Amino acid sequence: MKTRKLGTSGLEVTALGLGCMGMSEFYGAADDQESMATIRKALDLGIRFFDTADMYGVGRNEALVGRAIRDRRDQVVIATKFGNMRGPNGEFLGVNGRPEYVKQACDASLARLGVSHIDLYYQHRVDPNTPIEDTVGAMAELVREGKVRYLGLSEAAPATIRRAARVHPIAALQTEYSLWSRDPEGEILATCRELGIGFVAYSPLGRGFLTGRFKTPEDIPADDWRRRHPRFDGGNFQRNLQLADTVKRLAAQIGCSPAQAALAWVLAQGEDIVPIPGTKHTRYLEENVGALQVSLSKAQLERLNAAFPPGVTAGARYHEQGMRSVDR
Numbered sequence: 001m002k003t004r005k006l007g008t009s010g011l012e013v014t015a016l017g018l019g020c021m022g023m024s025e026f027y028g029a030a031d032d033q034e035s036m037a038t039i040r041k042a043l044d045l046g047i048r049f050f051d052t053a054d055m056y057g058v059g060r061n062e063a064l065v066g067r068a069i070r071d072r073r074d075q076v077v078i079a080t081k082f083g084n085m086r087g088p089n090g091e092f093l094g095v096n097g098r099p100e101y102v103k104q105a106c107d108a109s110l111a112r113l114g115v116s117h118i119d120l121y122y123q124h125r126v127d128p129n130t131p132i133e134d135t136v137g138a139m140a141e142l143v144r145e146g147k148v149r150y151l152g153l154s155e156a157a158p159a160t161i162r163r164a165a166r167v168h169p170i171a172a173l174q175t176e177y178s179l180w181s182r183d184p185e186g187e188i189l190a191t192c193r194e195l196g197i198g199f200v201a202y203s204p205l206g207r208g209f210l211t212g213r214f215k216t217p218e219d220i221p222a223d224d225w226r227r228r229h230p231r232f233d234g235g236n237f238q239r240n241l242q243l244a245d246t247v248k249r250l251a252a253q254i255g256c257s258p259a260q261a262a263l264a265w266v267l268a269q270g271e272d273i274v275p276i277p278g279t280k281h282t283r284y285l286e287e288n289v290g291a292l293q294v295s296l297s298k299a300q301l302e303r304l305n306a307a308f309p310p311g312v313t314a315g316a317r318y319h320e321q322g323m324r325s326v327d328r
Helices: 032-045 056-075 099-113 132-144 158-167 187-195 234-254 258-267 282-293 298-307 320-324
Strands: 003-005 012-014 049-051 077-082 084-086 092-095 118-123 148-154 172-176 198-202 273-275
Touching: 032 056, 032 282, 056 077, 056 099, 077 099, 077 148, 077 172, 099 118, 099 132, 118 132, 118 172, 132 148, 132 158, 148 158, 158 187, 172 187, 187 198, 234 258, 234 298, 258 273, 258 282, 258 298
Parallel strands: 049 077, 077 118, 118 148, 148 172, 172 198, 198 273
Antiparallel strands: 003 012, 084 092
């Protein structure tokens, strides 16, 4: 398995990670047995970078990941996040970056994961009511206490990243990035590279859309959050289907799957970028890992870039409330 370094932090991870969110919530019914098998298969295939968060399944996802890696803890890098508060029934309670909450959230995540330390601890969303210096200051205390190894931010704006980095080194920024979400290519990626911060790309397959699995909105399970996602909605779905067809055609010429072509494009954007495609099925996991063997030519990259200029995708990345919490 190839590895990549997250910026200049010293943290080295596998070139492909596994996003575990959908195993416990949002993307249809949970199947812990299949999810555990997928995580174990990922380990067998050489993946050592696993991504979760305290809000996924209201803590259940962290517990699942912890059980799956328990006997191989020393081989893996566990990344988790705090800040998006959920109530006991799953209700969203807002974003919290207050120092006292940072410490409480970390202790709770350690207990659910069943580990003595978290390798990469992200602030999931920036709290507009708490100075980032205060939040990162509390996170830095966790590093000094040995509860956390490296710090990260998610969906933070360039100015916020700079302020945070002045308090403590930031190892990684995690933000959505794919052929149909190219927003980071401006100031965000430039800021990360200037400051020696690695970039972790979530939803590198466009929430599964770029795999070509969805032909109509009805192909999405009724209990799947994507049914209500702006980019999967009505006319947006049909316009975005044309983009997915472009990936499918190019993949056929290369001799790989659409998912592998889309992941290969992300991997080709820089050695400091690590995509973390999510899946809860071993067959899709094996397909995703195959992307590491796909090398896109300059002409193929140019063709994809031309077909997916920034802003071409129909619909926003999130609904209005979600969009207010990113890039701040």
